Amino acid sequence: MTQPATAAFLDRLAAALPSGTLRSRRPGELEDPRGRYHGQAAVIACPGRVEEVSTVVRMCHEAGVGVVPLGGGTGLVLGQVAYDGPAPVILSLERMTAIRAVYASENVIIAEAGAILTDVQAAAAEANRLFPLSLASEGSCRIGGNLATNAGGLNVLRYGNARDLCLGLEAVMPDGSIWHGLKRLRKDNTGYDLRNLLIGAEGTLGVITAASLRLFPRPDHAAAAVFVVSSPQAALELLAMAQAMIGDGISAFELMSGMGFAFLSETMPDLRQPFETPPEWCVLIDLGLSGVSDPEERLSALFEAGSAAGLVSDGVLSQNEVQRQAFWALRENIPEANRRIGSISSHDISIPLSRIPEFIPEGIERLGKIADIRVNCFGHLGDGNLHYNAFPAKGRSRAEYENVRGAVKACVHDLVAEYDGSISAEHGVGRLKMEDLERYGDPVKLATMRAIKAALDPKGIMNPGAVLRQIDDQFE
Amino acid sequence: MTQPATAAFLDRLAAALPSGTLRSRRPGELEDPRGRYHGQAAVIACPGRVEEVSTVVRMCHEAGVGVVPLGGGTGLVLGQVAYDGPAPVILSLERMTAIRAVYASENVIIAEAGAILTDVQAAAAEANRLFPLSLASEGSCRIGGNLATNAGGLNVLRYGNARDLCLGLEAVMPDGSIWHGLKRLRKDNTGYDLRNLLIGAEGTLGVITAASLRLFPRPDHAAAAVFVVSSPQAALELLAMAQAMIGDGISAFELMSGMGFAFLSETMPDLRQPFETPPEWCVLIDLGLSGVSDPEERLSALFEAGSAAGLVSDGVLSQNEVQRQAFWALRENIPEANRRIGSISSHDISIPLSRIPEFIPEGIERLGKIADIRVNCFGHLGDGNLHYNAFPAKGRSRAEYENVRGAVKACVHDLVAEYDGSISAEHGVGRLKMEDLERYGDPVKLATMRAIKAALDPKGIMNPGAVLRQIDDQFE
Incomplete structure (x- = not known):
């Protein structure tokens, strides 16, 4: 366990740094973006040069005081939110912006x-x-x-x-x-x-x-399309077709569900949607090409081939950058719509690509046994990375589901483990998923991680409690 | 330092593994590909399953016996050639080929x-x-x-x-x-x-x-071209032009020098070369494209743009796969020509891309002060990775340069360090460059590497003497 930062330590730290390097926290700072946890800080150090960063870390190392690096504070897994243990020095990089x-x-x-x-x-x-x-x-x-x-x-x-x-x-x-x-x-x-x-x-x-x-x-020309597909399986087949026809030019291949469109209608009724009847599944494809290639032409050819193969039933193609941005706005408004609905539990998971079509309905079925739950599944299909988020039934609030939140999360993560997927595709482990990592992680990998941590940071001062349980706690 | 593998240990090892897992070395096996070093082996273990690999490593760990993993044995830096210290167990993966x-x-x-x-x-x-x-x-x-x-x-x-x-x-x-x-x-x-x-x-x-x-x-269509350029600087400008015009479709962008063509003429006089007068510098560009794109057309357009910009003075374009392979044969025969000439010292280096045009002549100039040396500089220009190899003057043998080999290597590697490059771009460190890594490597990185090695392999049994000096030796 790390040591508290005493007043004497903070005085020594201030004296070793240019004046103005230490500051106190601002109102609202160090809250997690979802508003559930509150981070502690003995002080916030804002060094301007790597040598000053070195001074802060070296002095904390000597005193056994925890150091929590802080970037923009937007992380979703509490990597930057030290809500537990002695208040650490927060090492903000806010002045090193060159x-x-x-x-x-x-x-x-x-x-x-x-x-x-x-x-x-x-x-x-x-x-x-x-x-x-x-x-x-x-x-x-x-x-x-x-x-x-x-x-x-x-x-x-x-x-x-x-x-x-x-x-x-x-x-x-x-x-x-x-x-x-x-x-x-x-x-x-x-x-x-x-x-x-x-x-x-x-x-x-x-x-x-x-x-x-x-x-x-920079690609010379960009274009986007939203294609209606019959199922996640059809979406994956369309992805393979797109890769074969277009090669490396596909910048993004995003999945959106009917539930996402329903959430948009529910929370942003003025947002214009591209289809009169919200499709059950669709994909947003973004192309960036250079040289003589015409991305609209490529997307038209893909639409035709996809239709002929029975994968695509409808679609819209951007004719200009404004339209392309409008398609992206749809996709980018889904997380905001989710926030307005209020999730029971959000899951940033990845699944082997070919198993996604089985996974999506199986998860919905299992969650249905826990409670009356709506799932909005969307995300970076091309990467196998889904945001598989659970929401209250229409007209009900997340508060009513407080007692099943743990079961919902465990249900999704257990299923991810059965499918040989990842419980954190892109957000990391932080403090929020530290116990999940212990539960689902490979034990040899975990032992290796602990050995590396102990070797490089024997006092456990660097972001204590994030990713790995604190060293002393391992023996409690 | 690791322990010798005693007869009793080898008996226990044999008993713990399916019969036939251990074998003795074959003639010529464990020599390095350049023929200068001879590896030792207490025995060669050829496990067929990961559990048997585990048994070998666990028993070696318990006994403190070294384990040297062996793949194809083609490495050029002696990573697989344990020529020093107690003879280790060679762990060959030759039966795990599924x-x-x-x-x-x-x-x-x-x-x-x-x-x-x-x-x-x-x-x-x-x-x-x-x-x-x-x-x-x-x-x-x-x-x-x-x-x-x-x-x-x-x-x-x-x-x-x-x-x-x-x-x-x-x-x-x-x-x-x-x-x-x-x-x-x-x-x-x-x-x-x-x-x-x-x-x-x-x-x-x-x-x-x-x-x-x-x-x-798989890209649908491939094509290659060899373009004559006036200098490495022109080659780099052509690379930037190609990336802007063709985007991601460029599979390879290789530099060849007049010295390379001279070596080909000298050692393989029957090999057909594309230009009557060997150019001082040229590049081999390989494209792989999918869909409607025509790589020959793209290469033609690049040739025209490159010529108009004064970067390209001559060129040949493959019209079919046979010609494309012939261009590649030229490039791939250069290492064989080098072997026939016999290098004084070979260097697998990388340099920040924009500094390559300065680096190449400066190295030649510095080497010229050591002895009458020919440099064949070729390689993966698109990656900043040069094979910058030093050869005897025409009519002289490498033996005559034995006494300057160390100075030649140090001259090139010192210059690489000055240019913030790497002394091992793609071949690794092995045993050949272990001391160079100590000399040129960042000390904090080296200390971190040693801490990781000591934490994960406290007895130092895994490939002892490769990459890092053996732990005991660090204190000698």
Whole structure:
């Protein structure tokens, strides 16, 4: 267990840092985005340089005080919300927001961990390049947090996770030492993959302070379509057809359900929907192509082939960027509609692609045995990543389901385990899923994780209680 | 330091395994491919199942005996050649060659570690899919070795390294425990990235026994071109132009030098070369496209644009698959020509893309101060990965350069370090570059690697002496 940060310790910390580096918390800060948990802070440290990050971590290491790195605070699994144990030092990257360099000819950008995701995207665009990471919270999340949680989002099918977009890191290790690993190389086989170990470790093995990231040529032409499909199985067959016909140009392939459209009608009656009768299932396909290719033409050809094969029964194609954005607005409003309905339990899961058609109805059937539940299943079908969220029956409130919430979550996660899927596809483990990880994780992997944590952070100061149970607690 | 494998130990090992699992070495086995080092073996264990691998590793762990995993034995950095210390148990994956499953609709294949790379490619092709990893030794290297070394090869620009092609692993950890991590998910954020930690660890943190790997749609049409460019700078500008015009369809972008063509003329006078006067620099571009796109047309357009911009002065385009293969034969014969000439020292390096044009001549100039040396610089330009190899002057032999070999290597690697490059882009560290890693590696990364090694393999039995100095030796 970590030590409390005493007044004397905080005085020493303040004295070791430029004045103004420490601040107290602002109202509402350190709440989790879903509003259920409240984070603690002995103080909030806002270093401006990696050397100051090193000072904070080294002094906390010496004193055994916990350090919780903070990016944009948008994480959904309480990775940044230390609601338990001695109040830690919150290490906010909010002042380390520089874009240190853009190497357009190398397709590389170097950003500090506190850079807001949209600012990284904008810096890339200014150099006529694309930084493809894109997710709902992009206007406030920070790139360090995106990397710490290996964020996914909308373009993973084509460009990969945050992990796949990172070439190198600068990071402060749990003893305060600085790893200068900001390489901008595509190939570098010199030793263990420390980069990928820190990515996805959610701040428990060190603090990412800067990253060198991959950029891409901006596709010349983009277009989107919404196709009505008869079932998730048909959606998957259409995906395979699209990949064979269009190759690498598919940027996103998103599933939406009739329940999603019903939620949109219920909560945003003024939002224009593309089909008079909400379809039971449809997919949003986004293409980005370069050179002579015409994405509308490709989508038309896919529509024809999909119709001929009996996979697609209706569809709309964007004729311009405004229409394309309107299709995306549909997809992006679903999480907001979900919030307004109020979920009983939300699940960020992935399933082997070919088993998704079985999984979706089986989950609905099992949940139906627990209570009268509506499931809105949507998400990144191309990645096998579903948001499989459980809601109250129409006219009832989530409060009425409080007593079945645990059973709902266990039902979904048990089924995911039976299907050899993942209980956290893109949000991470944080504190919310730490016990689930113990329950569903491979025991040898867990033992290896604990050994690595103990070796690199023997006092357990880095984001204590996130991902892994605190070391002392393991023996309680 | 590991313990010798006593006769009693080997008897116990034999008794614990199905009969026929242990064998003695075959003539010539365990030599390094360049013929300079000779590996030792107490015995060669050839388990047929992961549980038998576990038995071998667990018993070696208990006895403190070294275990050296062996794939195809084609590695160039002595990762598989234990020429020093007590003779270890060689753990050959040669009997674990099964393709366990192909999930064509998921674009996933599960192969055992001993599967030969071409057999994995063939199993993918049979399902009308592409497994894109491709390298010179593909007919004899094994997928477990490809992953252990994070192999690169010809298609990294488009499809990534071995690391990027792997979704999950089954592995035996240094204590003999089995990690069942053969997930076939694109997204899985449940804890530390053990997969990427084992990939590239060259068998020092465990033995990979099977992998789940990504497949891709097979491009419908392929075509290649060889374009003469005025300089490496022009080659890089042409690459940027190609990426903007053609997008993701570029499978390979390889640099060849006039020296390479001279070596081909010198050692393979019957090989037909595409240009009457060997160009000083040229690039081989390979395209694979799907759907309506015509790769020859794209290459023609690129040739015109490149010529108009003054980047390309001559070129040949494949009109059919035979011609495409002939272009590739040129590129693939360069390493064989190099072998026939006999290098003084070979360097598998990567350099930030935009600095390559400075690096190439500066290295030649510096090497010229050491001796009369010919440099054949070629390789995967699109990845920033050069094979920057030093050869004797025409008519002289490598033996005459024996006394400058160390200086040649240090000269190239020092320059690589100055340019913030990598001294091992795709071949790994093994035993050959262990000291170079100590010299050029980031000290914090090295300390972290040692801490991880000590935590997961406290007796240092896994591939002792590879990548990291043996633990006892660190204090000598």
